[in-house]
Amino acid sequence: MNARTDTTRTRIVVVGDTLLDVDVTGTSERLSPDAPVPVLDVQDEVRRAGGAGLVATMLARDGHDVTLVTVLGQDDRGVELRDGMPGVRVVAGDSGVATPVKTRVRVGDHALVRIDEACATPPVPDVTADMTAALEGADAIVVADYGRGLAAAPALREALTRVAETTPVVWDPHPKGAQPVPGIAVATPNAAEARGFSGATGSGVPFATAAGEQLVADWSAHAVAVTMGEKGALLRTDAGDSRFVPAPSVTAGDPCGAGDRLAAGVAVALAQGASTEDAVAAGVADASAYLASGGVASLLAPPAPVTVPGSDRDAIRVAHDVRAAGGTVVATGGCFDLLHAGHARTLSAARALGDCLVVCLNSDSSVRGLKGPDRPIMTQEDRVELLLALDCVDAVIVFDESTPDEALRRFQPDVWAKGGDYSADELPESRTLAEWGGRVVTVPFHPGRSTTRLAAALERVG
Template sequence: MSDRQLRIVVVGDTLLDVDVSGTSDRLSPDAPVPVVDVRSDQRRAGGAGLVATMLAKDGHDVTLVTVLGDDAPADQLRSLLPGVRIVDGPSGAPTPVKTRVRVGEHALVRIDEGCDTPPVPAVTPAMRQALDGADAVVVADYGRGLTEAAEMRAALSAVAAHTPVVWDPHPKGATPVAGITVATPNASEAHRFTGIAGSGVAFATDAAADLVARWDVQAVAVTMGDRGALVGSRTPRGADSRFVPAPSVTAGDPCGAGDRLAAGVAVALAAGAEVADAVTAGVEAASAYLAAGGVASLVEGAPPAPIAVPGADRDALRVVHEVRAAGGVVVATGGCFDLLHAGHARTLSAARALGDCLVVCLNSDESVRGLKGPDRPIMGQDDRVELLLALDCVDAVVVFDESTPDEALRRFRPDVWAKGGDYTADELPESVTLAEWGGRVVTVPFHPGRSTTRLAAAIERVG
């Protein structure tokens, strides 16, 4: 995110989203359907309102240009957007309300009210003028007609000539206006817009190129869920395609991830980033949003997100929780892992085979310096985290600052602590800590002749 407050204008359709959560342990006597005992009823702005909420929570100066009905849900929406300047016109239709009923982590049903396609609304002069002076514009089209209005399209076209415009399209909405900076359809939407068959990167590459030409826009980023996004753009030599991988996260509810991505792209563009770099920022923002709990992280008074892994995008506690919930065994190991080598890879693979997930406790840069001297580590902790997570056998990483990982271990209490070395399990200092909750300590095969010190010395000789 930018260090300075940016003025972002969000244009689009605003909905009232209601999340009803509860428990269910019986069926109704009237019909074989579950009875839900409601525990919470959370209301929030959805659609363009959700994008505005995210940007305002990030500390930006946000204006929402939308249309609203003359009804109680519209009044609720205004109260749910206290940090957002709302410039609205009459929609000529009821304000749509979407209610999701969930039991635990499972969606049970969604109830839509007032979601019939409304007439194309009128656009007021104030709505058009609200675009003036924006650092970036996000169009959050939810197929309810605002982006079809000729006056709004003309205003957006004029803004796109000098201001970054990010357009998140909808299959029932209008096509983006020509000349915008980037459109961000997901893969399913890209299929519907283009009619191109296929999947994966090959499909996304063809679809992005097709839509850049079809819509006459500067770039199209086809988002591919947890894989990332494929950015297609025009260059002086023709078409360019760039794949932006997503950081690995363990996430539940994906609601709002596309909105978070579009908001992140707009902020990066407003701060001066090129399109591909802006999409990278958007993908990272969406991954972080999911890791923090998704829409639940936006609710006022929500509990803090689980402990995040410094320098990485995986949430170790969430991984551990899910493995335990499925009855699995949590394994942990630790070390500096400064210059990964074959001995490390073999030890980590052997540790992973002991259970259903492997969490690596990694000495931070400060911790490594305290143990090995001022010239270490050779690689910073962010790079070491990234390399560890690139191994299939590593599920999560926890970075710790102390000389030993005892406090880190107490945070997630692994069932097994595995360590490679030429010593016995009872010699390991972590044995005392693991005994606090009945964990086991084991050693895995040690591979002599392979060490970071030897590898560093060899690199120094080579120069």
């Protein structure tokens, strides 16, 4: 199954430490006369839930039924956190300390300084019966340990160990936190955390493999996914299997929350029945999409309707960003069933016409309507993945109709490129592009290369 586009509502319980995050952004064009330090002219200040609260916020915006099990300070900031997580059911005990605040000061994409208030590690908090009871009946649980003691509470650990026998638990550890309880489905340490926990040395995939193997044994976990930033993740299972999950290439600025997004994506996929391998792949893809959409800043925008496929959002975002930078948006379309050299040459030629290329791809049902019940040979998920693996393709949008007209209207490309032995004015998309002043261009056609001929040849060989 493709967990990223499945909009089934699931019940996710998030367990962990909650902080108040404050993002202060502005411009800096001069130094202070009192000291050689930059002066920030504040343009915006955003206050939001951080830590486990950020994970819960992400999942609630995705349309899931979310319960946050945490502890909060009995102060105004604790009240602010409760009020700042709409759609999240909060089951909280008393932290016994003031609410921790992390303020990040930024100039554009550049971090200037971070200011921590009340962030010293507190004693392990008490856990209420309501907090442990909230774990029951979940489809999946995410433990977002931020090293402030909740994940070390004995009563909570006992409850999590019991629930892990029947419910997938994803544990996102912290260098100062407790080790995961036995029996969890997946732990998601980053490379630095995995190095500290395991003592493994080296770098890259060999290091991540060794660290994952060690941590699976040390933590009695079913699997450990060592996340490796923009490279992806290395998954090691208790069956002794290792799998590298590459991340899609994205241009990203602020990485805040990417690990949270990954853990949340893994939990949702497991809740919806995905295998561990597919769940980690879904989490990696979700983290990359989160970064590509602007990271934590994207949480400030109104949530997108859950019925819009992820590929649509990516295509619309790419078109918007390129157009905002003054670039030219190019689109092309087709079934692309069994990619061959003719496809590659046509796509490359189309990309050369502008600054990005969005491929409008016929869905499986659309291909069947055009080609017959035996097509497509490859599912739309596989066709999307193969297209995105090409350097010349920036995004893919899938459409169910027989023509891409409605898909084109969603992002309004400047150029529609089509390979063929006909003139541009003969293409049916010409009338659609004319609605917003776009133009239609034909690119070189390569006779003798076709999916139909390739499929027939494969059938004869078989």
